[in-house]
Amino acid sequence: xxxxxxxxxxxxVIGPACGALFAPGFIRAVLKLAGARARRVKHVAASGAxxxxxxxxLDEVQFREAFTAMQAELDELGPQAERNxxxxxxxxxxxxxxxxxxxxxxxxxxxxxxxxxxxxxxSENGPYASNDLPQRRGWRLLSPGTIET
Numbered sequence: 001x002x003x004x005x006x007x008x009x010x011x012x013v014i015g016p017a018c019g020a021l022f023a024p025g026f027i028r029a030v031l032k033l034a035g036a037r038a039r040r041v042k043h044v045a046a047s048g049a050x051x052x053x054x055x056x057x058l059d060e061v062q063f064r065e066a067f068t069a070m071q072a073e074l075d076e077l078g079p080q081a082e083r084n085x086x087x088x089x090x091x092x093x094x095x096x097x098x099x100x101x102x103x104x105x106x107x108x109x110x111x112x113x114x115x116x117x118x119x120x121x122x123s124e125n126g127p128y129a130s131n132d133l134p135q136r137r138g139w140r141l142l143s144p145g146t147i148e149t
Contacts, residue, residue: 054127055103063102063122067115070098103127 058066073094077087099105102122112118123129 053103055099055105056101057128058101058122058126060119060123063119064115066098066101067118070094071115 074091077083077091080088080091083091095108095111096105099107099109102109103126104110110118110121112121
């Protein structure tokens with residue numbers, strides 16, 4: 001069998017056989033990627049602990065909707081000087097919900113004059129702005145007999 005025969009055999013038999021084996025997985029991966037791009041899914045590598053400590057990564061539309069909902073809830077309560085104790089606590093709860101989403105809790109989210117200023121602050125100072133979150137996953141190996149408190 002000459003090299004030409006081997007070349008013909010490999011292109012006629014081995015190539016299509018490998019293509020038949022790998023094509024379904026490759027096509028499935030391409031379709032999954034296309035579906036994710038169509039939905040504009042942005043994956044942020046964040047564990048549950050990261051979400052607990054840093055809040056939820058919000059894009060601009062989500063942030064503006066959340067901020068508008070918080071402002072609407074605060075506007076329903078009336079001016080702060082005229083609120084009773086129950087209404088004050090409702091206002092604190094609304095700001096705390098926004099703080100949890102934005103990752104500033106236990107500190108209150110800095111309420112800005114409008115959604116544009118609030119988004120600018122969040123996009124510059126939010127915990128996900130730098131994508132340099134502390135990693136809290138995995139186990140730390142210690143030498144035998146070492147106890148860490």
